[in-house]
Amino acid sequence: MSGAAASDGAAPGPTDGTDGTDSTDDDLHARVLLTRVIEPGDEIGGRWVREHGVREVARRLRDGPPLPGVSAQRWAGLRARAERAEPVRDLAAARAAGVRFVPPGTGEWPGPLDDLGDARPLGLWLRGRPSLRIWALRSVALVGARACTPYGAHMAADLAAGLAERGWVVVSGGAYGIDGAAHRGALGAGGATVAVLACGVDRPYPRGHTALLTRIADQGLVVGELPPGDHPTPARFILRNRVIAALTRGTVVVEAACRSGSLVTARAAQRLGRHTMAVPGPATSALSAGAHELLRGDAVLVTDAAEIVEQVGEMGELAPVRRGPVLPRDLLEPAARRVLAALPAHRAAAAGEIARGAQTTEDDAIARLYELRALGHVERHGDGWKLTRESTTPVGAGRDPR
């Protein structure tokens, strides 16, 4: 397709690869520019990118004729945004803040996000060591009310810790209430957690979670589709939820009032064919009414981490054990390979001990251990980590479980 672009000059085909991935710095800069111009979840912008390619859309926004079907007023608005965009500076600022940009289709891109179609993010900004692609393989979203009850906060922390202990990654939105309790529960159990923000990932929001988000970036991942410095808006909060839903194997609503944003996440998960779950609460609690509404529909009632894993793990939980060969060690990244090599042959070891053996920090070791867990090499046993039978048995040609 590329190279065979239409010759009328008005609507050339994608110039940056048939699958929409970027192959040059120009492509990358064009894409980063678009993250400043096109709002998250804008399906029209997504269609432009799919039909014309990022470079052509960026070129038009800078000095070309409007794209077909867009009003003059809207086009002027988009152009004004494009004029102020400075992708090269954005990328440099991100790099300086330890933030990387992951375009769709590249190595660290989580494939499940493609289920969003034209509403898929233009790219993700990431703070943290682990591979988002691999972590997303075994991840569950825990979401809920900001103004939650002590019961809701307890349940979120408890479920998150239980998921972490079973080797699952806890994804949430970094907000007060249920989100924060979920992140803290995972971190407190030495587990893996991902915060998906509705603003630039260099910008701690809410402010009161600055320390928590820094800790998540150290021990896990802070993710967002908005460029550095960008601020959250009500619409962005809502649209962020589709990323949480698409990224994970299932969404658990812990506590939510009717019309809560968490229900948006749950319904997005449902539409995307992900598992939807909810935690029951007193019928007298307005903050459980949203969860109960879901449970009167297709959501599954869950009361502990084992019940969540029973749902999301149907395919994946036992899969690495049942499917045979795991990803061969020599296909692992060097950092993960070093951590794997540091695990004792026949017993469980604590993350600290493994980190010392792999000559890295404990946070880095934990990040790698959850990757290795997602790939079927290791298992969590209480507070320690152990090689799986599959990893200790030499195998022939393996295949990527994705």
Add this chain to the structure above:
Amino acid sequence: MSGAAASDGAAPGPTDGTDGTDSTDDDLHARVLLTRVIEPGDEIGGRWVREHGVREVARRLRDGPPLPGVSAQRWAGLRARAERAEPVRDLAAARAAGVRFVPPGTGEWPGPLDDLGDARPLGLWLRGRPSLRIWALRSVALVGARACTPYGAHMAADLAAGLAERGWVVVSGGAYGIDGAAHRGALGAGGATVAVLACGVDRPYPRGHTALLTRIADQGLVVGELPPGDHPTPARFILRNRVIAALTRGTVVVEAACRSGSLVTARAAQRLGRHTMAVPGPATSALSAGAHELLRGDAVLVTDAAEIVEQVGEMGELAPVRRGPVLPRDLLEPAARRVLAALPAHRAAAAGEIARGAQTTEDDAIARLYELRALGHVERHGDGWKLTRESTTPVGAGRDPR
């Protein structure tokens, strides 16, 4: 079939009518005798009655040869019970205590109990004015733990009051905890309630509920399949639950631990094709674990009376309004007809006013009003009662909505 009985004398066909109903005093006495001999829910005893008729089974138990397929030891045990049975005295004692005996197939027998097959009660003993058959048409079971939490008791009372206000009859087991709260909730809303006991209905059990059960008998119905004076046993409690499940349109488990007897009722309801519902509670509450177990299966989550009616009312709730003609007034019993005649033409009236108009007690008026509600003649409006449009419109030939 009757009269065409097998001639070998060993296994004659039923001699008391092809449908198993009793047509003579002998039949009635034989059946009452059997309620002392055969335990509730004994399907073998039920099969004997179906195959041989009550008179033949009673005759054999008194002085005939054993029925085929029963061990000598068991037969001796049954005979010993039969020897001590005094059906004529039982009926007289019952009558003196204001208790009536309702055999299957007779006017007041609730047809849905026949769904129990050979485990259907041999008969029911009733204390109270209303017609059980008619009340059962629009009834819901509220069941749950004896040692319930304040939350559970609140929910039971609240749901019962809400059901009563919507013209539904609340059925429960008369026990402490959820059962008691449900009965009281219905009574407190001037509503209709039925207690199904696991002992003789003249014997208040539990003792602490003597006053409550007396009030239920005054304002509603106390029902049981055991003859006067008989005592409850653990097995009888469990088997009583099948009657609650079969009698009602649906069963709601309000609060129940795992392995609770209420789950037996819910599962019986499920097997019988009745609606099964449960009230959620905190995931941390052991007394909601049983309800949550049901909700992870096929039970529907309910948090208020409207949601219960949405389930059980699918067919019946709107049916009297939509199906056209209600049971014609001249087919009503005289007591119900008098109450119906006392309702004002174009406005709602309180039960007390209607009772005065019908020259009866308020309790009796309420009993009749719930019958009339089940038959589509009246509706509850807040604290008052009003004629339905159907009842005020003269109709031609009606038909029994059953």
